[in-house]
Amino acid sequence: MEFGTGAVKITPSHDPKDYDVGLRHKLPFLTIIDDDGLICGDSGEFVGMKRFDAHKAVQKRLEELGLYKGKEDNPMVVPVCSRSKDIIEPIPKPQWYVACDDMAAKAVEVVESGKLKIIPDYHTVTWYKWLRNSKDWCISRQLWWGHRIPAYFVQIQGQPKAEFRDNNYWVTGRSYEEALSKAAIKFNVHPDVISLSQDEDVLDTWFSSGIFPFSTMG
Secondary structure: OOOOOOOOOOOOOOOHHHHHHHHHHHOOOOOEEEEEEEEEEHHHHOOEEEEEHHHHHHHHHHHHOOOOOOOOOOOOOOEEEEOOOOOOOOOOOOOOOEEEEHHHHHHHHHOOOOOEEEEHHHHHHHHHHHHOOOEEEEEEEOOOOOOOOOOOEEEEEEOOOOOOOOOHEEEEOHHHHHHHHHHHHOOOOOHEEEEEEOOOOOOHHHHHHHHHHHHHHH
């Protein structure tokens, strides 16, 4: 072997391709970097270190243990934020999705039936390729600007605080009042004992663009 050892690291929680591998092979998804860029989880002596400090500390520890075999330059793509110029660390986060399978099936059907024609017709292949392999659309973004997700996390006085990831404790509404009413009905309690927290995520720009006609023309 001319390069490397043949061993491949798999970090399903911190690499998009590894994430897919993890799903296929049902691997554990261990998060070792928190929202502040610090090492977390079951990382022993490195917990609490900044990510780049941890790189150096891990190398030093391997050297002390006699396990360090050296390093070589290797061309690779490092994702960099276009705004802050920070190196991006993929981290799994709860997201909001729109189910696209029904819409995709209808879009395929109208072309197959001839009701809709794609011009020039050779683009029909691309149409089918995208729509027959559609996935749920992630419409939430962790940005400071945009249309805020109209979803609210429900907390009820006198009851144990629910887990943020528990989908059962989320309600949606076009306003705080509508969401509060839905929560009261869903949990069969008086609105006065309910506390709502709106999700801080915002809608994907393309999704926001799609709702523009509804906001302008009804």
